Amino acid sequence: MNNEEKNRPQNFIEEIIEEDLKAGKNGPGVHTRFPPEPNGYLHIGHAKSICLNFGLAAKYGGLCNLRFDDTNPEKEDVEYVDSIMEDVRWLGFQWHDRPYYASDYFGQLYDWAVLLIRKGLAYVCDMGPDEIAATRGTPTEPGRESPWRGRSVDENLDLFERMKKGEFPDGSKVLRAKIGMDSPNMHMRDPVLYRIKRAEHHRTGNDWCIYPMYDFAHGQSDYVEGITHSICTLEFEVHRPLYDWFLDHLAEEGRVRPRQIEFARLNLSYTVMSKRLLLRLVKEGHVKGWDDPRMPTISALRRRGCTPEAVRAFAAIIGVAKRDTVVDMALLDHCIREDLNRRSPRVMGVLDPLRLVIENYPDGRVDELEIANNPEEPAAGSRRVPFSRVLYIEREDFMEEPPRGFFRLAPGREVRLRGACLATCTGAVKDEAGNIVEVRCEWDPASLGGNAPDGRRVKGTLHWVSAAHAVKAEVRLYDRLFTCEDPYRAEEGKDFISNINPYSLKIVSAYIEPHVAGARPGERFQFERLGYFCVDPDTTDRRLVFNRTIPLKDSWAREAKKGR
RNA sequence: UGCCCGGUGGUGUAACUGGCAACACGUCUGGCUCUGGACCAGAAAUGUCUAGGUUCGAACCCUAGCCGGGCAGCCA
Numbered sequence A: 001m002n003n004e005e006k007n008r009p010q011n012f013i014e015e016i017i018e019e020d021l022k023a024g025k026n027g028p029g030v031h032t033r034f035p036p037e038p039n040g041y042l043h044i045g046h047a048k049s050i051c052l053n054f055g056l057a058a059k060y061g062g063l064c065n066l067r068f069d070d071t072n073p074e075k076e077d078v079e080y081v082d083s084i085m086e087d088v089r090w091l092g093f094q095w096h097d098r099p100y101y102a103s104d105y106f107g108q109l110y111d112w113a114v115l116l117i118r119k120g121l122a123y124v125c126d127m128g129p130d131e132i133a134a135t136r137g138t139p140t141e142p143g144r145e146s147p148w149r150g151r152s153v154d155e156n157l158d159l160f161e162r163m164k165k166g167e168f169p170d171g172s173k174v175l176r177a178k179i180g181m182d183s184p185n186m187h188m189r190d191p192v193l194y195r196i197k198r199a200e201h202h203r204t205g206n207d208w209c210i211y212p213m214y215d216f217a218h219g220q221s222d223y224v225e226g227i228t229h230s231i232c233t234l235e236f237e238v239h240r241p242l243y244d245w246f247l248d249h250l251a252e253e254g255r256v257r258p259r260q261i262e263f264a265r266l267n268l269s270y271t272v273m274s275k276r277l278l279l280r281l282v283k284e285g286h287v288k289g290w291d292d293p294r295m296p297t298i299s300a301l302r303r304r305g306c307t308p309e310a311v312r313a314f315a316a317i318i319g320v321a322k323r324d325t326v327v328d329m330a331l332l333d334h335c336i337r338e339d340l341n342r343r344s345p346r347v348m349g350v351l352d353p354l355r356l357v358i359e360n361y362p363d364g365r366v367d368e369l370e371i372a373n374n375p376e377e378p379a380a381g382s383r384r385v386p387f388s389r390v391l392y393i394e395r396e397d398f399m400e401e402p403p404r405g406f407f408r409l410a411p412g413r414e415v416r417l418r419g420a421c422l423a424t425c426t427g428a429v430k431d432e433a434g435n436i437v438e439v440r441c442e443w444d445p446a447s448l449g450g451n452a453p454d455g456r457r458v459k460g461t462l463h464w465v466s467a468a469h470a471v472k473a474e475v476r477l478y479d480r481l482f483t484c485e486d487p488y489r490a491e492e493g494k495d496f497i498s499n500i501n502p503y504s505l506k507i508v509s510a511y512i513e514p515h516v517a518g519a520r521p522g523e524r525f526q527f528e529r530l531g532y533f534c535v536d537p538d539t540t541d542r543r544l545v546f547n548r549t550i551p552l553k554d555s556w557a558r559e560a561k562k563g564r
Numbered sequence B: 001u002g003c004c005c006g007g008u009g010g011u012g013u014a015a016c017u018g019g020c021a022a023c024a025c026g027u028c029u030g031g032c033u034c035u036g037g038a039c040c041a042g043a044a045a046u047g048u049c050u051a052g053g054u055u056c057g058a059a060c061c062c063u064a065g066c067c068g069g070g071c072a073g074c075c076a
Helices: A012-022 A044-059 A078-091 A102-118 A129-135 A153-165 A214-225 A234-250 A275-283 A298-304 A308-318 A329-343 A555-563
Strands: A031-034 A063-068 A122-125 A174-177 A192-196 A210-212 A229-233 A259-263 A353-358 A367-372 A382-387 A390-394 A414-417 A421-430 A436-443 A464-466 A471-478 A505-512 A524-527 A531-535 A545-551
Touching: A012 A044, A012 A229, A012 A259, A031 A044, A031 A214, A031 A229, A044 A063, A044 A078, A044 A229, A044 A298, A044 A308, A063 A078, A063 A102, A063 A214, A078 A298, A078 A308, A102 A122, A102 A153, A102 A174, A102 A192, A102 A210, A102 A214, A102 A234, A122 A153, A153 A192, A192 A214, A210 A214, A214 A229, A214 A234, A229 A234, A234 A259, A298 A545, A308 A329, A329 A524, A329 A531, A329 A545, A382 A464
Parallel strands: A031 A063, A229 A259, A353 A436, A471 A545
Antiparallel strands: A122 A174, A174 A192, A192 A210, A353 A390, A367 A382, A390 A464, A414 A421, A421 A436, A471 A505, A524 A531, A531 A545
């Protein structure tokens, strides 16, 4: 890719920005913001927005502000502020330790409200929520004007000040813009600017009993911070005329005016993305918390073992556009695998152990084998893995009567024990019930290391651990949280909860090679032939816990499925 | 049946702005392999919502229609 191509706009937002840059509209440069409301945990959809906003700033040499849109104290909390900061930081973006808060502008916003009143563009309305709703009209019929719409400027000024002082009960009065009740755009029908709400705010405490609405706060906050491009999701498209209306009446001549641009939020198959639904999953106990690895939250992705690089690669690959679409979860899976494959040291672990005894291997002998940590990355070095007479192999790697195309162990078959030797199966031992409890084999001592001197080949290579040396670990095998691509589509009378995958978590007791002993939470490995795994924070000195981040692709499983 | 937005292979995104519809994922086939992974090579995709129009030429511009999404919180 030559320079010209690399610098070409990648999406419609970059096109807009470059036009604005050319027209000299942005003053000093490009300035974006990521404006979460601290009322929940961030999810992969937010990651798309974070990567977009911070990425745009980086590309055009500008800044991106992290700004908490905290205008509704009833729903917001510092717990969420902290988690959001942690997530943004983890994703690899920084805001130079200058977080912004819409609540920092409460004073300015109040002054602007007073200014609108002075201009005759806002009034105090005594109607309650129900009345306001009843007089707003419908999308097809105009609303009715409030009886309080004609109050004088002085009366409005007095009443608004007394609202602020706390002279009126919650919900008894609001400040509304005077725009017109017949607008075809519902948001322009004298929208509420301020409401009375006696709630303790996580930052301003009890300083205020009136709080601005989103529409009155957002655009002006952008303006205060010198934001040039205010990027939000599609549902705010109809708010844009109001966003511009406030700025038309409040912005000063010659100062940078922000421009709102809308893009399609991320939808992912096999999961849900709304905060409300995610909250339900947590509250109703369908998952263990916001960071349960089955969740699409950033904290869950992190706990599961995804890297920030994988998430960023995903954000880049899905692109940015305006149509409402659903991205295939397989694309996220791909990005995770691609990244983990490059960086994960390999290790052997057995999830469903079956004893394998090497009959002609001396009892008590141990070979310390030198095995590469990552065959594709010599710099990753190697480790020593103990090999002995009694091993564990994966139960599904042995079949007494193998079907066509099964390359693993079966009576009379020779396979390779990864990094160790070639071994031929001599039989299996069963219990009274007929269950296979042990497999027996003979090894070829000349093949120590993995290859026979005579150059003969085997079709299968199995992972294994030495029974006497293995470390025991709890391994949490996660699968998709929902059984269908579109969990919202449920049977008559049921909701998305009915589409939860009952097998989304399977916990097994596994044997892992001793190399992983002492691994710290967050450490990642590839368990050869199985997938990528990450040490869970539940790990203690006495208990080792792994999460399966994602399985390796398994073409045999696919083949076996087809055969059925 | 008001207003706003959007329709490109199964999925997502492109098409140098009116000039051979491409890239990635997924799928399939073959190769290679001490991971049935990775990697390499290749294939299929009945793809520009429909109908008109402008034009030498339309995914792109115009008109009409169809389909999908959003909007009636003192939520954001």
